[in-house]
Amino acid sequence: xxxxxxxxxxxxxxxxxxxxxxxCDRRFGIQAQTVSTDFDKIFEMGPKLFVGLPGLAxxxxxxxxxxxxxxxxxxxxxxxxxxxxxxxxVVSNLLYEKRFxxxxxxxxxxxxxxxxxxxxxxxxxxxxxxxxxxxxxxSGTASEQMYGMCESLWQPxxxxxxxxxxxxxxxxxxxDRDAVSGWGAKGYVIEADKVTIKTLKARMD
Amino acid sequence: xSERYSFSLTTFSPSGKLVxxxxxxxxxxxxxxxxxxxxxxxVVIATEKKQKSVLYDEHSIxxxxxxxxxxxxxxxGMGPDNRVLMRRARKLAQQYYLTxxxxxxxxxxxxxxxxxxxxxxxxxxxxxFGVSLLIAGWDMDEDRPYLFQCDPSGAYFAWKATAxxxxxxxxxxxxxxxxxxxxxxxxxxxxxxxxxxxxxxGQMTEDNIEVGISNSSGFRRLTPAEVxxxxxxxx
Numbered sequence: 001x002x003x004x005x006x007x008x009x010x011x012x013x014x015x016x017x018x019x020x021x022x023x024c025d026r027r028f029g030i031q032a033q034t035v036s037t038d039f040d041k042i043f044e045m046g047p048k049l050f051v052g053l054p055g056l057a058x059x060x061x062x063x064x065x066x067x068x069x070x071x072x073x074x075x076x077x078x079x080x081x082x083x084x085x086x087x088x089x090v091v092s093n094l095l096y097e098k099r100f101x102x103x104x105x106x107x108x109x110x111x112x113x114x115x116x117x118x119x120x121x122x123x124x125x126x127x128x129x130x131x132x133x134x135x136x137x138x139s140g141t142a143s144e145q146m147y148g149m150c151e152s153l154w155q156p157x158x159x160x161x162x163x164x165x166x167x168x169x170x171x172x173x174x175x176d177r178d179a180v181s182g183w184g185a186k187g188y189v190i191e192a193d194k195v196t197i198k199t200l201k202a203r204m205d
Numbered sequence: 206x207s208e209r210y211s212f213s214l215t216t217f218s219p220s221g222k223l224v225x226x227x228x229x230x231x232x233x234x235x236x237x238x239x240x241x242x243x244x245x246x247x248v249v250i251a252t253e254k255k256q257k258s259v260l261y262d263e264h265s266i267x268x269x270x271x272x273x274x275x276x277x278x279x280x281x282g283m284g285p286d287n288r289v290l291m292r293r294a295r296k297l298a299q300q301y302y303l304t305x306x307x308x309x310x311x312x313x314x315x316x317x318x319x320x321x322x323x324x325x326x327x328x329x330x331x332x333x334f335g336v337s338l339l340i341a342g343w344d345m346d347e348d349r350p351y352l353f354q355c356d357p358s359g360a361y362f363a364w365k366a367t368a369x370x371x372x373x374x375x376x377x378x379x380x381x382x383x384x385x386x387x388x389x390x391x392x393x394x395x396x397x398x399x400x401x402x403x404x405x406x407g408q409m410t411e412d413n414i415e416v417g418i419s420n421s422s423g424f425r426r427l428t429p430a431e432v433x434x435x436x437x438x439x440x
Binding site: 077 | 312346
């Protein structure tokens with residue numbers, strides 16, 4: 001039994017032209033038993049900043065709360081919105097603090113710079129090692145499958161609609177090849193002026 | 206130091222004043238003059254560094270010091286107290302960088318230092334710092350200059366231009382007349398030196414004043430040669 005696959009779950013984030021997209025599956029299970037089909041793993045940290053937290057479900061909830069705590073205090077103290085790159089460092093810091101007893105989460109960050117609207121995506125491992133990419137990041141029990149899908153489907157400079165299609169197909173087909181993932185999916189497309197949230201019609205098995 | 210005392214030495218007087226802080230401010234007002242001016246494209250801070258004897262090696266110790274690459278500090282009051290705050294400021298700035306991988310914004314650093322100074326007015330067994338600080342910084346994100354003063358009480362003020370130390374009232378009056386919203390850094394340095402000159406006894410040279418500037422390229426202390434050039438232009 002692996003702790004990272006006890007609950008199951010996946011998140012993808014993709015870079016588009018002046019936009020980013022982030023999507024997750026919605027299963028909450030305890031090993032083979034599916035308990036809920038509305039357990040989202042993506043959390044809003046700012047109007048244009050989202051974090052995906054796949055892994056152990058209890059840590060998904062706790063890390064989301066603790067990140068929001070740090071972000072809220074930062075916003076109040078500094079009187080400005082946190083940049084996605086800075087948020088990545090905050091996540092990294094939080095995770096490394098538990099270096100020898102980590103949170104079982106491999107986060108994905110997606111957002112736009114609050115001032116310049118420059119798109120940003122990154123992922124981190126469970127002890128906080130950050131990785132910034134300019135194409136896509138994946139994390140979860142179906143990561144191998146997601147890597148395959150993204151590598152084939154992704155192209156640079158996709159517009160918001162095309163990006164949504166791409167990320168949806170990549171996620172859905174990947175999680176269909178994983179027993180502990182799936183049971184619904186949700187996608188977010190983040191643009192300078194709006195965020196579009198769509199619940200995807202997926203195989204419920 | 207504060208392990209034995211569990212009570213503060215700074216207590217209220219019947220009139221509602223914290224006398225220890227008043228005394229600390231008196232120590233500041235007796236200290237060497239320092240001045241700071243915020244320009245459109247940078248900030249200048251300067252101080253008098255008169256040594257009591259010609260035997261002093263003037264260039265081995267500095268009063269204008271960097272805290273980070275883009276924030277610098279000068280003080281009026283007790284030198285040793287300033288050194289303690291310098292170390293704290295530098296450490297606080299680095300701690301911020303460790304967490305956020307981003308240079309600390311000047312107002313954030315000022316808040317943290319001011320908090321340290323306030324702690325020493327309430328903690329057990331310690332006295333307030335006998336310095337007022339002038340902190341000059343350039344914010345890379347917002348592309349703007351900042352000039353702050355931190356007092357022994359822990360209060361902090363954002364200034365366009367100000368003077369501390371001996372004769373600071375006259376210094377501020379002088380600045381009120383000379384300051385304009387669109388002053389540029391070159392002129393600001395010039396004006397800062399002139400302000401110091403107002404309270405200077407004797408001949409001002411590049412060895413007995415120190416000047417630091419903070420702009421988009423960061424904070425740096427002017428070399429004696431550069432200070433000499435400015436002094437030459439004021440005659």
